[in-house]
Amino acid sequence: MxxxxxxxxxxxxxxxxxxxxxxxxxxxxxxxxxxxxxxxGRALPPRTTRRRRRKENVTPSSTGDVEGLDKDQLEPLPSLNSLSRTHRVLPIPEVPRKFGSNMSSIRFTETIDPEVVEVVLQFSSIAKQVLFPLESCILFERRAEAWIAPLTIDPAFLHTMIFTSQYYFDAVLPQRPSSEMSQRSLPHYTKTLKLLHERFSETGDEQARLSFTTVAAVMGLTGYAHLMGDTRSARHHLKGLHKIVTLRGGISTLRGSAKLLVEILRCDIGMALHGGTEPIFFHEASEPFVAYPDLTPFLELQRGSSSSDSFCNRVVPFEDMNDALARAWSAMSEFCTLINFAAESKQYVTTDIFLDTMASVIYRLLDMRFGVCSTDEAICAGLLAFSCSIFLQWRQLGSSYPNLATTLKACLLKLSYSQQASARQQLWILMAGRVSVFGADDDAWLRPLLLVNMGCCEITSWSEMQELLQSFMWIRMVHEKPGKAVFDSAMACLNPNPEQDSNTRGEMKMGTSFGAERSL
Incomplete structure (x- = not known):
């Protein structure tokens, strides 16, 4: 260049x-x-003039020193009013309001307001916590795929989910159970019945009759009728549900939808325990019981745990127990050990393990027959009550198990006089029943028995009670809070207030003295 x-x-x-x-x-x-x-075209000043001007116009910000400058040389900052006169102040933009509902972009096969469907999503977000006491330890796979996606395909399933979800927010959550349906639920309930009636008519779709969503819709009708106290309709729906499952090929055909199968069997078990009736499923000889799950591989992992809280007594703590009852006890004890370990180690068990343990244990217990108020019947009823607090959801939904509670009460009263069971054994059955099927109304007869056996076992603290309960069977994440409340309430009666009724004090004193005469 x-x-x-x-x-x-x-x-x-x-x-x-x-x-x-x-x-x-x-x-x-x-x-x-x-x-x-x-x-x-510019008229530039001489170079010497420009240098001198730069020296005189040194600003405080460039030197960091303002002491050498006169106040007249410092120009005041412009005020906000002066700025507003010379500049247009823009308003702060507002966040636009939501346009439409969360479901407005989803197309349903049925013409329906998308906002109505939102109640299903609201309930679905809390259903696991509400319906499963062990929810933090159970891994439910493909929940959205199995329960939310079909809302856009099957209108009968859609309306079922709407009225059952609405019932929870209208009656269960505010604790206002009613035998009448709310105006928001009634149209969807009647629509469900109409759609299912058309589906099961002679001209209905054969494939749709046996579909997953049809099974779920009928199950929803069954559970709803049971909660409403309509036992006749609930049992009618349950028999129809059993027929559909049979036509599909049996329980095994629903193994791919373990969550649905869990809900079906929990509905059947809850109704049987509530009314003292025979269960619909696994009642015929053609339906063999579910095999006990093999939890040995999982329990091997638990053996290396340094915590002893996860252990339950895998040795049956009752002498001369019926062999079938002892096998059911062992299966439940292993499951409790696994759940305690999963809770402590922040791990999960599969839905299949939950399902197999529930079905294999409870249906066998319901099928067992023992002498009236015998020790085996007391253990069986106590184990059923304990299982209710783990597997079933009906108490959280406002229902109860009055028939089971009546049977267990009769057994406990008989044991307290016959002394066929030790104080430790009776104490576990009492606590299992109180946290599962008994209510505050039962404390009048249950609390004296509890204090008597606590005195025999020399239990004066909750930690001592925990140790005893865990030597039998206990799940801390489920039973810790209600169990401690029962214990604290009983201990408070040992130091009654001055205003307490004298009859109650006399009853407690008599119960304590009676307990001192008994041996372990």
Whole structure:
């Protein structure tokens, strides 16, 4: 690159012949030539004047010192009012309101207001915690795929989910159970019945009759009728549900939908325990009981745990127990050990383990027959009550197990006089029943028995009670809070208030003295 030197009145040419950069002299020449064009027409002050002006106009921000400046030299900052006069102040933008509902972009096969469907999503977000006492330890796979996605496909399933979810928010959550349906639920309930009636008619779709969503819809009707106290309709729906499952090929065909199968069997078990009736499923010889799950591989992991709280007594703590009853006890004890370990180690058990343990244990217990108020019947009833607190959801939904509670009460009263069971054994059955099927109304007869056996076992603290309960069977994450409340309430009666009724004090005193005469 080279430049031809000419006089100032002549043109200058730059010739580039390579990729090398121009030398410093040429760069100065280019820069000066450019500035000539930029300053064309300007009247520039002399260089000496510009240097002096730069020195005088040094600002405080550049030196960090304002002490040497006069106040007149410091210009005040413009006020907000002056800014508003010279500049337009823009308003703070507001977040636009939501347009439509969360379901407005989803298309349903039935013409329905999307906002109505939102109640299903609201209940679905809390259903696991409400319906499963062991929810933090159970892994439910593909819940959204199995229960939310079909809402857009089957209108009968959609309306079932709406009225059952609405019932929870209308009656269960505010604790206002009623035999009448709310106006928000009634249209969806009647629509469900109409759609299912058409489906099961002669012209109905054969494949739709046996579909997953049809089974779920009928199950919803069954559970709803049971909660409403309509036992006849509930049992009618349950028999229809059993027929559908049979036509599908039996329980095994629902293994791919373990969550649905769990709900079906829990509905059947809850109704049987509530009314003292025979269960519908696994009642015929053609339906063998579910095999006990093999939990040995999982229990091997638990053996390395440093915590002893997860252990339950895998040795049956009752002498001369019926063999079938002892096998059911062992299966439940292993499951409790696994759940305690899962809770402590922040792990999960599969829905299949939950399902197999529940079905294999409870249906066998319901099928067992023992002498009235015998020790085996007391153990069986106590184990059933304990299982209710783990597997079933009906108490959380406002229902109860009056028939089971009546049977267990009769057995406990008989044991307290016959002394066929030790005080430790009776204490576990009492606590298992109180946290599962008995209520506050039962404390009048249950609390004296509890104090008598606590006195025999010399239990004076909750930690001592915990140790005893865990030597039998106990799940801390489920039973800790209600169990401690029962214990504290009983201990408070040993130091009654002055205002307490004298009859109650006399009853407690008599119960304690009676307990002192008994042996372990």
């Amino acid at each position: 080279a430049a031809g030197k000419t006089s100032s009145s002549e043109l200058h040419f730059l010739v580039s012949t390579g990729v090398e950069k121009p030398n410093p002299e040429l760069r100065r020449f280019i820069r000066s030539h450019v500035m000539l064009g930029k300053n064309l």
